Amino acid sequence: MEKIDPWTLQGAVDYQGLLDEFGMEPMQAYSVTHDDLRYIRRGVVFGHRDFGRIANAMKGGKPYAMMTGLMPSGKFHFGHKMVADEIIWFQEHGADVFICAADLESYTMRDVPLAAARETAVKEYLENYLALGLAPKNVNFWFQTDYRTEYYRLRDMFAKKVTFNELKAIYGELSPGKIFSALTQAADILHPQLPELGGPRPVVVPVGADQDPHIRLTRDIASRFEAEFHFIPPSATFHKFMEGLQGGKMSSSDSKSYIALTDTPDEAAKKIMGAKTGGRATVEEQKKKGGVPEECMIYAMYLYHLIDDDLALSDIYHECKKGALLCGEDKKRCAEMVARFLEEHQKRKAKASAKAEKLAGR
């Protein structure tokens, strides 16, 4: 019998190759001990660096922090929800939360005016985070353009002690803009360990694998400034990316590729009905050969977001595989689940507005 693994989605990215090539460690070791996060137990969070530090801090009830950045452009969609769920999970497990809104980055890279970027950070990101369960109490939120003294000081200090060769070895082709970005990321990640922000402690950064160069650079820099700041090299978890509803990349610039958390149930249903599935050319063929859930965007919605019960998910997987589940009915079920989620979520989001403004210091 063919080896089946209901937790592994197929996709364009060779995640195993990333582990092998860059020396990240597989997250599998934690898939049982940390199985209350769906993304860990299902291998969506597939790799890490130094997660042991974080696991120990969690276990021992010791201080640690979670640091993340958000790029305020476009709408907050289910791809972003995955990261938000991770943030909230770390918070529920004792992390101090640091969130940086990269308004400058969205301005310089995507031409989003700064005022609009700030508005998006608060109305799209913070409101959705809060509606998804983020508790404001120990959240340290800032905009890049707040130019926190302590962090820009770090960036300048780092600039004096990194070399071109080192940056080239990590990033390949360089430009002055890339160097600024890289050192800004390093300062973002390390500044929670400054005395005024809680001092040296483990920090975990949940990111996509494409961000690993920043993690490696930051870990190098942390070691280099160990004597001065007692930095602990930051840990990272690496997650897979949800594909777009029609296959390919989920992209803010293609509204059919994602479901926004502010879409109406009708808008969402239309996108779901048009989504790519793992179905066969004809109903007859599908009944005979079965579907391919690993390639199905509806199944991905279940796996990432809609179905937390592993047995229920497994049932769907096997029903699909044996041809007993057809795409039309499956899409309807998915649309209904999404509709229920959106209705509840949007009520919570509306209530979170004042809290979000407060968190942003506006």
Place this chain on the structure above:
Amino acid sequence: MEKIDPWTLQGAVDYQGLLDEFGMEPMQAYSVTHDDLRYIRRGVVFGHRDFGRIANAMKGGKPYAMMTGLMPSGKFHFGHKMVADEIIWFQEHGADVFICAADLESYTMRDVPLAAARETAVKEYLENYLALGLAPKNVNFWFQTDYRTEYYRLRDMFAKKVTFNELKAIYGELSPGKIFSALTQAADILHPQLPELGGPRPVVVPVGADQDPHIRLTRDIASRFEAEFHFIPPSATFHKFMEGLQGGKMSSSDSKSYIALTDTPDEAAKKIMGAKTGGRATVEEQKKKGGVPEECMIYAMYLYHLIDDDLALSDIYHECKKGALLCGEDKKRCAEMVARFLEEHQKRKAKASAKAEKLAGR
């Protein structure tokens, strides 16, 4: 008869070569119209870029600004006084004054702790500026580590729009630290033209010729961001450097090379008595051949600082040239003039203490 020029000091630096090679313009055109600044009429300020804009603003009573940086390490000496005199002259001629204390730079480049750098900026630099005549009213003073939002935003924006090739063409060998420094300088110089700091207007930066690369880069960047900020390319004046009292470089790390404005008259006299002159090996030879004021550090003190009356200076020059003035008596006269200056100056400095604290926002 040999061509004589009482205003031109000999030195290691080929200033005419600088004008030729880098396309600065000679300041001579302004040596009559702007002869109330001793340094201009005597060719100490020997070159410029775009000074016409500044001359026009002065003449028309139009808004313009003067921007300068100070490196807070070591003692404030007569080399620094020259720059201070220029700053004050611009202020007296209608300039808004912007002064940046490069505390971060002195920390990262010279290992001066930040607190000590700030103390030096206030007690050594600001107090002396005020005692020399700086009026606090329209002075905008800041520390680099204040991390003014508007200016760090500029730096990041610039980083996205400059290329390596451009930086290499200007600076030669690069490092990440140099790139940060260069773009920091550009932001320093341009941020007075932001709307919140007075808007677009001519800005003059009085610097040594070694700072010309920053001026060129900043002028390029100003043009590139013209559409967005309406920047006017900054102007610059270039001054010669006073040599050290014993010849060679005047250096903060060699206290015999300079007279600090906080030296006692006795300390100053000792340094003057040990200074390099343009005297001959024997009194007889000097009486016969005459001295070489162009190579004399005592004469340099007169020319830069102690004698504002051109005729009086010219008399000394010719007396020396014809062998009628001997080094011993000349040094004594110089020491007496310095003693009188220091006594008066130090009284004014003591009175400036509270104003300096206020200007620094402490």
